[in-house]
Amino acid sequence: MKSPFWCPIQSVSKALTIFLSLVSVVTLAQDRHQVNFSTLEKTPLTYLRIMVKEGSFVGYTDLSGYLHYKEDQIPKNSSLYISGYGINDTIFTLQNLKELDTVFLKSKEIVLPEFAVSSAQxxxxxxxxxxxxxxxxxxxxxxxxxxxxxxxxxxxxxxxxxxxxxxxxxxxxxxxxxxxxxxxxxxxxxxxxxxxxxxxxxxxxxxxxxxxxxxxxxxxxxxxxxxxxxxxxxxxxxxxxxxxxxxxxxxxxxxxxxxxxxxxxxxxxxxxxxxxxxxxxxxxxxxxxxxxxxxxxxxxx
Known part of the structure; x- marks a missing residue:
């Protein structure tokens, strides 16, 4: 004979599982961060190297200019060194990054002299x-x-x-x-x-x-x-x-x-x-x- 308490207990168990799953998803989402790096002209800055001063974290921006990281990967109060193609090296604090959706950086000068090769020799x-x-x-x-x-x-x-x-x-x-x-x-x-x-x-x-x-x-x-x-x-x-x-x-x-x-x-x-x-x-x-x-x-x- 089934216990008269079975159905309520089963329902509570399912509800608790769903609640814990939602908490887990929210916690995971809170732990993950992303920030976009772009030029002042809004061109994505790809393959930038972002590195904690002490070398404990190194990350790179993707093809859309985004850096993805987890909160526990970077020590609190860290300074991050940013370098890569098209920019001058610069420093940001972790707190700066967390407060921004997009970091706009000034483009570095690119030398592109105009010329044409006039000889096949x-x-x-x-x-x-x-x-x-x-x-x-x-x-x-x-x-x-x-x-x-x-x-x-x-x-x-x-x-x-x-x-x-x-x-x-x-x-x-x-x-x-x-x-x-x-x-x-x-x-x-x-x-x-x-x-x-x-x-x-x-x-x-x-x-x-x-x-x-x-x-x-x-x-x-x-x-x-x-x-x-x-x-x-x-x-x-x-x-x-x-x-x-x-x-x-x-x-x-x-x-x-x-x-x-x-x-x-x-x-x-x-x-x-x-x-x-x-x-x-x-x-x-x-x-x-x-x-x-x-x-x-x-x-x-």
């Missing part, structure tokens, strides 16, 4: 040597700055001859065999102001650099060895520029891919650089050993 200037292999490394390069945490980026300076009329044709780089998984990286090419002289061991500021590419370039790395990046449209090197900085930003929240560049000793025009979260950028003290890269420049004959 092009000569090449190659810096580096992809015919040689790379010297293997035991681990990826990491910043010596504790604020960077375990997140790292590769920065490489290429010294350009004084000849006029060169444009960027191709970049090759040698990925070390210590790579453990597929990873995407954001490739930026930066040029300093013509009046800025790059000195080894000296800190410069990202505000004094301009983007050379007209858009963010994403490269997928899935195995070791030489990789080739072809610039589909000619990228003219502005007159007076003596240095190009290639910046590799890994699009991973934790450095699990073990991405690293092998080393070489083939050119005095290639130097290992640095680019830290505070927007400090420059070249380390000169060393004959450098990352294994090859850059091809083109010029009309």
């Amino acid at each position: 092009l000569e090449k200037l190659i810096i580096g040597n992809s015919n040689e292999g790379g010297w293997e490394v035991k681990s990826p390069i990491k910043s010596s700055n504790p604020k960077e945490g375990s997140v790292y980026r590769y920065t490489i300076r290429i010294k350009i001859p004084k000849n006029k009329g060169y444009y960027l044709g191709e970049l090759k780089f040698f990925v070390s065999k210590i790579l453990t998984s597929k990873v995407d990286l954001s490739l930026r090419v930066l040029v300093p102001k013509p009046t800025l002289k790059i000195k080894p061991g000296t800190i410069n500021y990202i505000q004094d650099f301009s983007e050379l590419l007209k858009e963010n370039m994403i490269v997928t790395i899935d195995d070791p060895g030489w990789k080739t990046v072809e610039f589909m449209e000619p990228v003219l090197i502005p007159e007076g520029v003596k240095d190009l900085f290639f910046v590799f930003d890994l699009l991973e929240e934790k450095p699990t891919s073990n991405f690293a560049l092998a080393n070489q000793k083939t050119s005095k025009s290639i130097d290992l650089g640095f680019y830290s979260t505070e927007g400090h950028i420059g070249v380390f003290n000169l060393d004959p050993i450098h990352p294994a890269v090859e850059v091809t420049f083109l010029k009309e004959k």
